[in-house]
Amino acid sequence: xxxxxxxxxxxxxDLDYLLDRAGEFDTGKYRPQALDDKLVALLxxxxxxxxxxxxxxxxxxxxxxxxxxxxxxxxxIVKGETLADTIRVxxxxxDAIVLRHPKEGAARLASEFASVxxxxxxxxxxQHPSQTLLDLYTIRQSMPIDGTDVGLLGDLRYxxxxxxxxxxxxLYGVTxxxxxxxxxxxxxxxxxxxxxxxxxxxxxxxxxxxxxxxDVLYVTRIQRERFPDSASYYNVAxxxxxxxxxxxxVRDHLMILHPLPRAGExxxxxxxxxYARYFEQARNGVPVRMALLHEVMK
Amino acid sequence: xxxxxxxxxxxxxxxxxxxxIDHITAGEALNVLRILGITGSTRECLSxxxxxxxKRMGRKDVVKIENRELxxxxxxxxxxxxxxxxxxxxxxxxxxxxxxxxxxEILKGxxxxxxxxxxxxxxxxxxxxxxxxxxxxxCLYCDWLVKDDIANHII
Ligand SMILES: Nc1ncnc2c1ncn2[C@@H]1O[C@H](COP(=O)(O)OP(=O)(O)O)[C@@H](O)[C@H]1O
Ligand SMILES: [Mg+2]
Ligand SMILES: [Zn+2]
Numbered sequence: 001x002x003x004x005x006x007x008x009x010x011x012x013x014d015l016d017y018l019l020d021r022a023g024e025f026d027t028g029k030y031r032p033q034a035l036d037d038k039l040v041a042l043l044x045x046x047x048x049x050x051x052x053x054x055x056x057x058x059x060x061x062x063x064x065x066x067x068x069x070x071x072x073x074x075x076x077i078v079k080g081e082t083l084a085d086t087i088r089v090x091x092x093x094x095d096a097i098v099l100r101h102p103k104e105g106a107a108r109l110a111s112e113f114a115s116v117x118x119x120x121x122x123x124x125x126x127q128h129p130s131q132t133l134l135d136l137y138t139i140r141q142s143m144p145i146d147g148t149d150v151g152l153l154g155d156l157r158y159x160x161x162x163x164x165x166x167x168x169x170x171l172y173g174v175t176x177x178x179x180x181x182x183x184x185x186x187x188x189x190x191x192x193x194x195x196x197x198x199x200x201x202x203x204x205x206x207x208x209x210x211x212x213x214x215d216v217l218y219v220t221r222i223q224r225e226r227f228p229d230s231a232s233y234y235n236v237a238x239x240x241x242x243x244x245x246x247x248x249x250v251r252d253h254l255m256i257l258h259p260l261p262r263a264g265e266x267x268x269x270x271x272x273x274x275y276a277r278y279f280e281q282a283r284n285g286v287p288v289r290m291a292l293l294h295e296v297m298k
Numbered sequence: 299x300x301x302x303x304x305x306x307x308x309x310x311x312x313x314x315x316x317x318x319i320d321h322i323t324a325g326e327a328l329n330v331l332r333i334l335g336i337t338g339s340t341r342e343c344l345s346x347x348x349x350x351x352x353k354r355m356g357r358k359d360v361v362k363i364e365n366r367e368l369x370x371x372x373x374x375x376x377x378x379x380x381x382x383x384x385x386x387x388x389x390x391x392x393x394x395x396x397x398x399x400x401x402x403e404i405l406k407g408x409x410x411x412x413x414x415x416x417x418x419x420x421x422x423x424x425x426x427x428x429x430x431x432x433x434x435x436x437c438l439y440c441d442w443l444v445k446d447d448i449a450n451h452i453i
Contacts, residue, residue: 082421101417102415104442108417108439109417112424126415127441
């Protein structure tokens with residue numbers, strides 16, 4: 001059985017294959033009713049609109065159906081029931097399970113108790129592989145990923161999307177540029193792991209210093225709750241904000257990505273520039289998730 | 299085991315049946331007892347020597363427990379704290395078996411994951427599972443890496 005749990009489980013060839021498949025779904029090269037006899041459970045124990053909707057959309061586009069519970073219903077389903085039991089029961093209803101859960105490792109656990117494939121749609125501060133795949137897909141739409149310079153900006157300490165994207169990029173000979181406020185730097189063990197995987201990781205003090213060297217700038221959210229008070233938050237947030245005046249002298253094909261929803265990290269004026277690619281990125285969630293759903297249930 | 303200590307002080311009686319854990323990393327004897335669930339109220343004859351001189355290790359700890367042979371999981375835990383420990387099984391006052399300890403590749407239910415958000419720290423029916431790497435213990439559920447102070451995380 002094929003589960004999609006963590007980007008660590010994938011080799012380069014697996015990622016390339018899934019990205020190629022996503023490209024086929026994107027350009028309409030698929031049997032329209034490919035999953036018309038399939039039913040997927042969207043188990044979301046934590047709020048999410050985008051991820052949940054894009055899985056539901058992907059399933060509908062393939063002619064399949066989804067049943068689901070959102071965080072409120074989910075918490076009443078469990079009423080003290082373990083996730084392991086919920087998964088065993090739901091497994092007997094459906095052909096695959098998409099799981100979002102607040103605990104790290106929840107999807108791994110689910111895959112051990114499920115009798116159908118499990119797709120991890122985010123487990124706490126842990127993994128979110130479908131997000132990473134759509135990030136890769138978006139980069140690859142514009143340029144070969146190999147050998148690019150990718151900047152990660154924002155909360156690199158707690159930001160799960162940044163960690164799993166960095167791990168995936170380490171399979172592509174990418175040079176990683178990290179730009180994070182003090183205290184929110186990438187954890188040392190992750191940087192170590194990236195370097196062990198042969199990745200060059202360069203730390204920068206600010207975005208101005210790095211941006212002209214980049215092919216991709218991936219911006220992540222800086223959360224208010226990581227700071228002792230609002231003043232220090234606003235101080236940091238404003239110095240890491242992306243505004244159009246940063247783009248003087250950047251590479252023509254620079255792409256600004258963001259997993260969305262954004263708070264104040266990117267000035268809306270950036271949306272009008274050719275560098276803004278985050279809405280395209282969000283849209284790519286559908287073909288990428290079509291590829292994943294199809295892959296595990298075909 | 300000498301019945302009469304040359305300095306005329308300490309006397310430890312030999313055990314008839316039981317286990318001698320020798321060559322424990324100096325200072326780890328009390329952690330070894332904790333792993334074995336041995337508390338002050340244990341009835342068995344128990345002797346502990348800490349920081350004794352050893353030709354091989356400079357200083358070492360030794361633990362001797364009567365009427366107790368160790369389970370594999372206990373040996374795995376001891377290996378984490380004292381990789382050079384030697385386990386001697388004593389039957390009828392004689393050492394009948396002597397074995398080293400070995401850290402297994404996967405530790406199941408031995409170490410508690412320090413990540414409070416890890417699924418293994420909930421009421422789920424799952425044991426903590428760590429892969430043993432040269433740089434530390436890697437949680438196979440949440441990817442946490444335990445590098446220091448492993449003794450304090452042993453369940
Ligand atoms: N009957 C016993 N009671 C208590 N300790 C013992 C007994 N027999 C052996 N030992 C201890 O077990 C350890 C291993 O014994 P042995 O194999 O004779 O020595 P070594 O490993 O030092 O060559 C030593 O620390 C020894 O003092
Ligand atoms: Mg000896
Ligand atoms: Zn863990």
